[in-house]
Amino acid sequence: MPEGDTVWLAAQRMQTALAGSTLRRGEFRLPQLAALDLAGSTVTEVVPRGKHLLIRLGDGRTLRTHFRMDGSWHIYRPGTKWRGGPGYDVRVVLANDEWECVGYRLHDVEIVPTAEEDRLVGHLGPDVLGPDWDLAEALRRLRAQPDEQIGVAILDQRNLAGIGNLYKVETLFLCRVHPWARVAGVDDLEALVTRARTLTLANRHHPEQSTTGSTRRGADHGVAGRKGKPCRRCGTRILLGEQGPTTQERVTWWCPTCQASRSPIDPLARTGEPDRPQPVTLY
Numbered sequence: 689m690p691e692g693d694t695v696w697l698a699a700q701r702m703q704t705a706l707a708g709s710t711l712r713r714g715e716f717r718l719p720q721l722a723a724l725d726l727a728g729s730t731v732t733e734v735v736p737r738g739k740h741l742l743i744r745l746g747d748g749r750t751l752r753t754h755f756r757m758d759g760s761w762h763i764y765r766p767g768t769k770w771r772g773g774p775g776y777d778v779r780v781v782l783a784n785d786e787w788e789c790v791g792y793r794l795h796d797v798e799i800v801p802t803a804e805e806d807r808l809v810g811h812l813g814p815d816v817l818g819p820d821w822d823l824a825e826a827l828r829r830l831r832a833q834p835d836e837q838i839g840v841a842i843l844d845q846r847n848l849a850g851i852g853n854l855y856k857v858e859t860l861f862l863c864r865v866h867p868w869a870r871v872a873g874v875d876d877l878e879a880l881v882t883r884a885r886t887l888t889l890a891n892r893h894h895p896e897q898s899t900t901g902s903t904r905r906g907a908d909h910g911v912a913g914r915k916g917k918p919c920r921r922c923g924t925r926i927l928l929g930e931q932g933p934t935t936q937e938r939v940t941w942w943c944p945t946c947q948a949s950r951s952p953i954d955p956l957a958r959t960g961e962p963d964r965p966q967p968v969t970l971y
């Protein structure tokens with residue numbers, strides 16, 4: 689699942705492949721950008737910003753792409769068969785004499801003046817993988833909404849950028865925090881944010897996303913993907929539910945014993961205030 693570390697790794701590889709070179713192909717297979725041709729443009733740098741990838745060009749423009757749930761960039765030597773998916777999933781092709789970078793199922797593809805990048809990414813909170821990481825500012829933003837569910841707040845890129853659903857559920861498990869706990873009800877918010885960042889940092893150099901120290905399939909996560917299986921710590925069966933605003937729900941796994949709820953919005957207790965939506969489906 690693309691998270692900040694996935695984007696960071698993609699940016700590193702794209703930077704190595706493209707930075708300082710002139711594009712001989714710059715195609716967009718998107719209706720709104722079909723007329724755009726970047727052939728002849730120079731790539732100055734490729735940088736990650738949260739889960740956004742920014743490809744800066746020598747002519748003062750920036751191409752922004754976002755992976756969302758299913759996007760990816762694949763890099764090939766010219767003449768090699770592309771293997772990232774069917775041809776109709778290709779959105780962008782950027783190639784120089786040595787490399788072909790093929791963007792599959794990319795979202796939010798947009799080109800803007802580099803000076804106006806903030807219009808696209810200025811709303812983001814401190815980037816967990818950025819050189820300007822600011823723990824105090826991330827905590828300040830989180831605490832500004834004390835009644836928000838921690839499982840929603842930690843994913844909100846306006847609070848801190850780069851955390852996705854996998855590191856959310858794994859961090860909450862490791863810190864023994866119920867996903868529906870209020871931000872103000874988390875005993876050690878600093879430790880929780882630091883843990884989320886550490887997990888992301890630890891996986892940024894490779895595509896595997898282990899949160900247990902093992903990259904073996906089935907042993908790489910504490911709770912993610914483990915619905916109904918025994919908790920690795922206490923043996924209780926792992927639960928799965930949906931959390932988040934309507935239409936933006938994300939699946940959430942948790943151990944009801946290790947992450948016992950002390951919150952009135954516990955989805956199992958069903959005792960939420962009447963004016964508060966109950967966005968929970970257990971299955």
Ligand SMILES: [Zn+2]
Nearest residue numbers: 919922943946
């Ligand atoms: Zn447990």
